[in-house]
Amino acid sequence: MMKSLLLAACLAFHVWSPVVAADVLAPIAERGLPQDPALKEDINPEGATGRASRQLVQAAHYMAVSANPLSTQAGADILAQGGTAVDAAIAMQMVLTLVEPQSSGIGGGAFLVMADPTTQRVHAFDGRETAPQAAKGDRFMIDGTAMDFQDAVNSGRSVGVPGVLRMLELAHDQHGRLAWSRLFAPAIALAEQGFAVSPRLHALLRDDEFLRAQPAAAAYFYDAQGQPWPVGHRLKNLALARSLRVIAAEGAQAFYGGQIAQDIVQAIQAHPVPGDMTLADLAAYQAKERQALCMPYKAYDLCGMPPPSSGPLAVMQMLGMLSHTGIAAMKPDTLESVHLFSEAGKLAYADRDFYVADPDFVDVPVAAMLDPEYLALRASLIKPEHTIGRAPPGDPAGMRAERGKDGSPELPSTSHMVAVDSEGVVVSMTSSIETAFGSKIFVDGFLLNNELTDFSLVDVDAEGKPVANRVQPGKRPRSSMSPMVVMKDGQPFMAIGSPGGAAIINYVAKALLGVLDWNLNIQQAIDLPNRGSRNRFTELEKGTSLHDLVGPLRAMGHEVREIDFPSGLHGVVLTEHGLEGGADPRREGMAAGG
Template structure:
């Protein structure tokens, strides 16, 4: 790569911002006119799940092992595996199946996952891709009506949105590589809870009560709602014998019991019989494979940041943000000050701009990961940030001479996700984000679990306004881009921190905020998670509603930021290694809990 050309092009892009010019074909910069597709890109960002209040957590300390997940029942299931002699992988798997039951809006058998692990035996970070795939029959105009993208929620609540689920294959691959306890043992907590029932939590009740589309699916309505149409009340004991039966089959027969046979047929039939049918086949399910990929890692100060590579854009964007911010004076200011929030938002704009153009399934498009993390490139990108005013809408850079060939994406990406972190006594670490996409996925309920609507993470349009192909367009057997950001931080080659969050495309900002809180500000993990959420996805500058950041809104607007105060229901889960042992933290914005021993 000609580094001088890369730096020059990035400099010209920065100059174009100041002049309000459109530099490259198809890109109107901050002060220029927006084409229709760009107007769609700056539509109001949507949270995957509604906010349902806060609970207070104190940092949790443990001497040997730790599990932190989005629900206490799931955390306890993982802890039980560790106490039975299992390792971090065993605990993770047991916790996920309980989350499928008690947090059905976010993850489960019908969805996918990205997993990053530290394998203590091999002293290395590994990454496992369980992202859903488009059916073999999928075409790039899947979500188009004529020459326009179809309304987003029409795409979500349909059979067209369902991708081939991958979380089960990914966890089976992970268990085969790193697990310890027998596969069958990992299903026992979820099966017992499904048969005996669990109490509907305040958050689940609130999300069910707010959801209209779920009520319109007869199978889902029969399980989640009372005969009068209201959600089951808080404390109601909800049993799921159908899911218990499915989990028992998978426990005894392995993943093939899900991907072939009667369960697979039920999935295909439910999608085909939806009023807006999809085209998944038995062959799509039988042919699905999880993939182990090389993690993306980069040095950062005295640490090494590692995370899931593409098709996830999350860790790559987080790494860009942190390395860009290292060239700014952000740490000279209090963490929740006007200037700290300004710099953080501006770095986010630059990272999201690159993400929107360049990241997609690496089996289909060239993703310039190394160029995007090049130190000189990021230093020049940081040079675009001004201390006295906002960039506005940032342009992408051109780290690998691809800008003229790539189209602008219009994927809203609002996946409803969950995150789990587990550390065991041998210092094995797993950090997994799993998802069924928007809250309650496609709303299609099969054999006790919900199917994803993951294909709406593809760009709804296959080309941009200039006719250039979008990297993240729908293609047969392709995996949609994601912002899920499971990450592990190393120090001196050993695990130091594991982190991740749900939250759609805002995950990147949630994780970056928390990493900076621990690595750069010296906060404990709970303090870092508790910090008010903030940042920009290269649309608005977003501040978490009803927090101390409210007082910054006027100052940010005076600097040219288009400020929105919004609910930001992140679900951060994290663990930090300290000289005194492990520290665990769970997000107060959801129902999670860190437990250890």
């Protein structure tokens, strides 16, 4: 604990240190993974988690929160130098590319939501990956049926055109203050001088058989005997340093054209199961600024990323339905509270699976799905004494009969960060390469995503109806990433988000309820045991106090499973006394400010 406090103090005074000893990082207790091969979404590649204690972090002027202390340090340092929240997010993402390669990086995509207290506006930037122009609906099918999910993931076919750099450049052009090149300096220094392999990274490397099978990745992540680098090993990534130096000097175009682009295309096409991305696909990629999705909720406005993310929309549906129940007056971990939360989740996920996809290709009935009368109607299906079982989708816009269900899994490997600058501008950003270590294709010092497996693996459902989230050229796959900000009286009040695949929605909804309804501080809300349903069974976080609810929930008709549920919630609340930040104890992240 003393070492953690010393590190936090170091961050508060903005001392840059390129190497942090492994024993400074919170210890990670290893836990086994669920072993149900029929439910691949529950085989969590990020399941090695721990629950080392975290303290609420307070600051007067600015704050950064991310999934790794080195990344948080980089963000806090940028903010101390007068950088904006967008500047800090860029610096944190570059460091995460190096130190948390299993989760996100420049080979993936991201969504960024920004709230400006001066204009009282919320901005939403879309850096989601896109399918190559050669992509077809049967991309992940063999003889008319979906291929094995892991076969789809670990292939060149799974790689989408990365979007994070174009998106960050777009946001920086509008809302950055420090020079673009300056924001890459912390990551370049770490890549060249080395960083200490963390317990989490070591555990994930140890357990990943697919990463070892890729020669370029194996040469970097493992020693000559094929063993993962031990905890504390100083790992250098000179190839990434070279890539970042070029991008820092020339802008994002250096990634989408030139040698880096050629290397990406060559690596994808050289895979034993090659993909079809071209240099033209990379050159054509465009990030987008979309209209932020907002919904009034009691004294607040909930705002977040609109489709192609399903996350904030589903979170808003859940809270809108729960506002018709008595959950706000209940204690968080009671039988009644967990039951209501799970039932609302079932209803929201049922709608998500039918209606949400890339709005540039599919009509997503967002307004109808958030209509107060519709949410009240859906809430009326929730019964206090027993479960509804598997929830059917609603029909908010009269299109139910023409839509097919998307039942494909969405595995986690994602990262979330929050930054608040000295002017009160708030950034909530979720970034991903999809499954742990993405496609496992390692090129120029970074991993490429497997985000295209977030599309439905089939183009029509069992009834022959077209799936909204099917593969199409240039389309962005549906996501559950849920970067959100909460506004109160036109001013930013809270920022929150998490990794976790499709479970992100439940994680974020839990944290929002914790702060907005149960009057918990942000750290207490994050610490709550994870719970919920994705319209299958009811999920309770293994090894927590919720174990006592298994029997009573089953008596109400719930199919209950206790599983590893490693959220990575990171958030900040802006109070009249200053900033309060929280980091998820299930991972290695931390909050710091000044």
